[in-house]
Amino acid sequence: xxxxSDVAQAANTPGRDARVDLRLIAELVEPxxxxxxxxxxxxxLLQLLAETRGVDARGIELSQKGVNDCVARGLxxxxxxxxxxxxxxxxxxxxxxxxxQTLQATQRPKDVLRHLLRIGRRAIVSxxxxxxxxxxxxxxxxxxxxxxxxLNYSWYDTPNIHFCTIRDFVELTKEPDVGAIMEKAIALxxxxxxxxxxxxxxxxxxxxxxxxxxxxxx
Amino acid sequence: MEPxxxxxxxxxxxxxxxREADQPSSAVVRFGEDKPLRLDGxxxxxxxxxxxxxxxxxxxxxxxxxxxxxxxxxxxxxxxIHPVTSKPGWWNLMVGPGKPIDTExxxxxxxxxxxxxxxxxxxxxxxxxxxxxxxxxxxxxxIADMVxxxxxxxxxxxxxxLFLVIGGSMGGMQVLDWAAHWPDKVFxxxxxxxxxxxxxxxxxxxxVGRQAVMADPDWRxxxxxxxxxxxxxxxxxxxxxxxxxxxxxxxxxxxxxxxxQDREAVTFGFDSDFQIESYLRHQGTSFVxxxxxxSYLYVTRAMDYFDLAAEYDGVLAKAFAGTKTRFCVMSFTSxxxxxxxxxREVVHALNAAGASVSFSEIVTDFGHDAFLLDxxxxxxxxxxxxxxxxxxxxxxxxxxx
Numbered sequence: 001x002x003x004x005s006d007v008a009q010a011a012n013t014p015g016r017d018a019r020v021d022l023r024l025i026a027e028l029v030e031p032x033x034x035x036x037x038x039x040x041x042x043x044x045l046l047q048l049l050a051e052t053r054g055v056d057a058r059g060i061e062l063s064q065k066g067v068n069d070c071v072a073r074g075l076x077x078x079x080x081x082x083x084x085x086x087x088x089x090x091x092x093x094x095x096x097x098x099x100x101q102t103l104q105a106t107q108r109p110k111d112v113l114r115h116l117l118r119i120g121r122r123a124i125v126s127x128x129x130x131x132x133x134x135x136x137x138x139x140x141x142x143x144x145x146x147x148x149x150x151l152n153y154s155w156y157d158t159p160n161i162h163f164c165t166i167r168d169f170v171e172l173t174k175e176p177d178v179g180a181i182m183e184k185a186i187a188l189x190x191x192x193x194x195x196x197x198x199x200x201x202x203x204x205x206x207x208x209x210x211x212x213x214x215x216x217x218x
Numbered sequence: 219m220e221p222x223x224x225x226x227x228x229x230x231x232x233x234x235x236x237r238e239a240d241q242p243s244s245a246v247v248r249f250g251e252d253k254p255l256r257l258d259g260x261x262x263x264x265x266x267x268x269x270x271x272x273x274x275x276x277x278x279x280x281x282x283x284x285x286x287x288x289x290x291x292x293x294x295x296x297x298x299i300h301p302v303t304s305k306p307g308w309w310n311l312m313v314g315p316g317k318p319i320d321t322e323x324x325x326x327x328x329x330x331x332x333x334x335x336x337x338x339x340x341x342x343x344x345x346x347x348x349x350x351x352x353x354x355x356x357x358x359x360x361i362a363d364m365v366x367x368x369x370x371x372x373x374x375x376x377x378x379x380l381f382l383v384i385g386g387s388m389g390g391m392q393v394l395d396w397a398a399h400w401p402d403k404v405f406x407x408x409x410x411x412x413x414x415x416x417x418x419x420x421x422x423x424x425x426v427g428r429q430a431v432m433a434d435p436d437w438r439x440x441x442x443x444x445x446x447x448x449x450x451x452x453x454x455x456x457x458x459x460x461x462x463x464x465x466x467x468x469x470x471x472x473x474x475x476x477x478x479q480d481r482e483a484v485t486f487g488f489d490s491d492f493q494i495e496s497y498l499r500h501q502g503t504s505f506v507x508x509x510x511x512x513s514y515l516y517v518t519r520a521m522d523y524f525d526l527a528a529e530y531d532g533v534l535a536k537a538f539a540g541t542k543t544r545f546c547v548m549s550f551t552s553x554x555x556x557x558x559x560x561x562r563e564v565v566h567a568l569n570a571a572g573a574s575v576s577f578s579e580i581v582t583d584f585g586h587d588a589f590l591l592d593x594x595x596x597x598x599x600x601x602x603x604x605x606x607x608x609x610x611x612x613x614x615x616x617x618x619x
Contacts, residue, residue, distance in 0.1 A: 064580075067577075071578065071602040072601070072602025072603075074606025074609060076544070077576050088569060093570075093572060
């Protein structure tokens, strides 16, 4: 599989203090493009993109606090959610649509992914890997639903209702009615470090704590 | 209060109000026969005038002007004592030194709407052709006509483009109309608690109000000024019905519940036993002192006719095609007059048009009236949006901030 190509190093590397997954995502975005960040939180990624890549950055966020913070920073953010509001965006309205650590919290992840690929020329999806060995161990050895510092919820109150592993997600992108072409994939280990690019999928799926995918429509 | 003194108070207020219709105590621009106002209904209004208030100073390059569009029964006295009621400005919470619309940074303009009764030409104004008040001879006006009159004022003031156009409810309709019809003149737009059209339910409530006015025998087919009467009872009922729509069930419950008014038990009669009745009656009677009944007919009609998508083949996004204006849309959870779904429709159209838009639904129990009340989240959003827009327009550098 030809997804393990390196991330092109841009001339201006996005800020070093930003969360590593946000920096990774920012590096995937061509400078000066139009970007929609779905589930943009308090706007850290949007701000990073605006400052380091000069992009026209828009966001969707569910929480009032997130929206307030974003608007106060001068970002264009609408209160809404991926399941309900993506349907209203026209085809090809953005160069990139980003879904960062949010897919697992949507009602219909497959529909959301299809909308991302419809609205944007490219989609960038980052997600926590439920196949990580630490998570597997909790279920297998302790017989308890996994809980990590990264996914710190009990099974009964978690907003993360649609977990998947890296491999699950890769399979989803190949479904005929999704039809995404994977241009890049990056896995991060528990220390937030990029994992070896020529490692096999099973290795990523076992040791990757999160992954970032750059997709485009087939 | 004895009936006679109450009547005298009424008479004094009514005389003050009627004076304001032609000779407003605020600034006014008069346009002669040579500058008629073209109306959607086909008429050319001339002569005509527009009354307005300003606060703050206009920059040398005239780029810091903010236009506030008032709601149905509002007026230009946003941040100054009302000349008829002597009450403080209706948006002192939003407008003033250090407030989100900071009068130390911005030049704030608010004009009385066309068809209103506080100095902009309307049915209570003198028709120079007849020497009498227009009454129902005044042409029916639209939200777009109101905006066209404001655009004439802005041009008269030498302002090429407004930094911000903002308003709630009917004011929000005007903001949307400004953005659609005068996109190059609007740098930033904040429609609050508004929608792309007046809904069937909203038209229905307005019709109840208008029928209440017209059912009052003192209305005299709109010729009450010459007849020396005033359809106060009808207008008060109209206001009472409308006022209910501005609040939420929860806010009514919290404010009044089923509590009785100055009594221990119900009286088995039709006096205002309940506090809510007493409150509504007060809202009704105090409203008629400051508002012209015919104006109420015209301005409600203007709202009813508002349907921004209609002239764009029903596709709202086309109204905003190619817009460079930055938008911030706000709605309130308990507003059932202009529910969030209507604001969302605007937001989706703006998204489809590729516009820069922020949207927030504010959680509140205050209902539609929330935009006029102390709603900290609304102020926080407004402040954030306005400050960042001011930075984008380069207004802060000059102000030394």
